[in-house]
Amino acid sequence: MPALSSRPALSGEAFADRLRAAVAHTTPPSSDYDPERDRDLYQPPLRDAGVLAAFHEDDGRLFLTKRAATMRHHPGQIALPGGKVDPGDPDVTAAALREAHEEIGLHADQVEVIGTLPVHHTVTRFRITPLIAIIRGPFTPLPEPGEVAEVFTLPFAHVTDAANYRLERRDWQGTPRAYPVAPLGPYYLWGATARILMGLAERLRS
Template structure:
């Protein structure tokens, strides 16, 4: 990863923006719910800048088969959303927290499934060979920094969901269909990086 890309990530974190939501387009009915805090790790390889993503197992209750950042809900034993993101990344893909340099957090994203998902931006130092957690992670792959950093790689599409149209961002990469909350969070990051 170039020093410039690292500096871009740090500068992106300093920009003041509000939280985002799966309901940002105003076309989905929002069911009143008390959101559960969650942390996801937007971890970029310090050497080449590639972002680590997962394909979730199709048997999961929340977001089955979707492309996601490693992470999950905050457990009582977690100090905060960053601790939750690091713990979940270790459980889901075998990432040692000692390899992770946390740069900071972006505002939470409220998901249609009732989570306040806080993205934790980080760099991964040293060699890392993912170990997907059986039954939870189907695949671990990476996406170039240039794909994530360019807002032009994101577009809005939609479908009928629970009887009404739901619009959302997508950012396809090769065979991977990055969409929904993950694409929305990454789009927010792309806007910060391009500002």
């Protein structure tokens, strides 16, 4: 599993304490689109999903995936482990933990969920709840070949620094869209995943 090394900004439980303080803030939901121009996209039906922003207790590195090119939604993109709520899932937390186990082999008993960020609405009509969590103990990812092309980590100092995010633009279905990016090395962090993590970084800065 490739990983990008960086001297951790914090050590021990210090970064976990910062995350706990960050999720305690109250902020409005985020989205991929302009709420005035795209008001109809907020209307039901929206599909609920949960994603897991899981930082390892050793150094705060964040586990991310590169989605398989064969996936129906967002093929080849960088994502947080997680997915849509299935009928058997009692809530979005259960969905995120189940998907993380299926996608990267992360067992729920290794995960301490600290809290959640506000929901994020996507142009693909998902209502995503991001869970902020700590991975306890040794963990070696086991990617699911049908869904995950690669599992990798990014340093805590990179994903939680708001200065590392910038806006870029592209056309989506004939409409110009602005979206955040925070690339590092070969990994192009962008879109909904970058927007969710940028929101976390902004909370940490405040």
